Amino acid sequence: MIMGYDKRFDGRKQYEMRPMSAKVGVVPRADGSAMFQIGKTTAIAAVYGPRDLHPKFLQNPRGGLLRCHYSMMPFSGHGERVRPGQNRRAKEISRVMEASLRGVVDLNAFPNAVVDVFIELPQTDAGTRCAGICAASMALADAGLDMKDMVAAVSAGFVHDRIVADLTYEEEHYNEFAKGLKEEVHVADIPIACQVSNGEIVLLQMDGKVSAEFLAEALEVGKKACAEIGEVQRKALKERFTGGSL
């Protein structure tokens, strides 16, 4: 018998997500902004635009361009300083974020223009691209852009012998912790982004190895979790535009 993965490190149930909170309008200078927190992962998104796009060769006369900039803050990781700015990982994540959001935002009214979404992560504990997408989607709505739906994202994953929702750093790296055991331990991280109202998948990535049955289970878990996140997003957006001081 090897060390089993019977219980999650933080005592959550198998399909339970970490506690979430969201706030819209956190960057007053921006055209739209939002913060999304899930467990120890925090993402802040700020939207600027539509505005002039330079260099000019990137301009598209048929409609606006959506650009994402993903960045982890230097102190955000696990003690190692994260070098700020662009790197291969940040570029890839920016691209997949763009791809997952482009389908819901309508920028046809803004030819040759760009909408920039800056996503910063002050604190990370796995699931950063998902938290980033959740924050970005709220920030875009806050900027008053035409959107056919909101996008929510979460990672589902396979750890040792089962599918769990919303992996932490320890769970993502379970195979490293379990090194030296007789049996090889598999881990797969599967970030999923869905449109909130109809559950259509707009982002699906996988890092690791998993069987077809478990992948199907992960998709189901991810979709349910996204619907739950969608509720948090809606509540935060409505809070921004209700209340007041009269």
Add this chain to the structure above:
Amino acid sequence: MSDQLFVKDRDVVVPGETLATGLSYIPGQYMYREGNNIIAAKVGLVSVEGKVLKLVPLASPFIPKVGDVVIGVVEDVMLMGWRFNIGGPNSAVLNVKDATNEFIGRGVDLTQYFGLGDMVFCKIVNVTSQNLIDVTMRGPGLRKLDGGRVMRINPAKVPRVIGKDGTMTKMIMDETKTDIVIGQNGVIWISGSPEGEVKAANAIRKIDENAHMSGLTQAIKRFLEGGE
């Protein structure tokens, strides 16, 4: 009938929210129909008028339309006119013949009329599919804005600052003894005594923050009179 309404009048809705189901309800602007459902496509306040749903956006980028009066900043002086920035990615062109009745010959230095950075209150007369915009200064009240101060609010909230038939702006102008010009692009110009300008700016900021509330005119009146 299975037609059903999921929202009340004056509810705040977010994109992707289902407002009603059934073909007897009629979607307005900023919403779309998918299957039988009517779904919101912008953050805003819904109003229900019988079977017709309307959505008033609470935030929006400026989308130029013919007839909009805007405040532009001169960003370039060209051979036969000026180019203004009227907010966001939009730039508008004012031709000399639409700027003044004076005769201006070829090759005259146009900066003697409007220089770089000057602010001008003008009206949009043409918008192409690619957002190439022409403006004119022929019209009542259209002029160059000298002195004063400028503030920017979200273009979606301009109607609240203007109020019904301009009542809100008129009230602020009377109470603070200032001159206020509002562009549909969310640029607001205020001119008067320094105290009056600050008070007017604070009142407008308050409207911007509370645009979704009802009874705004009364609240702003209290604010202007009481000064709290």
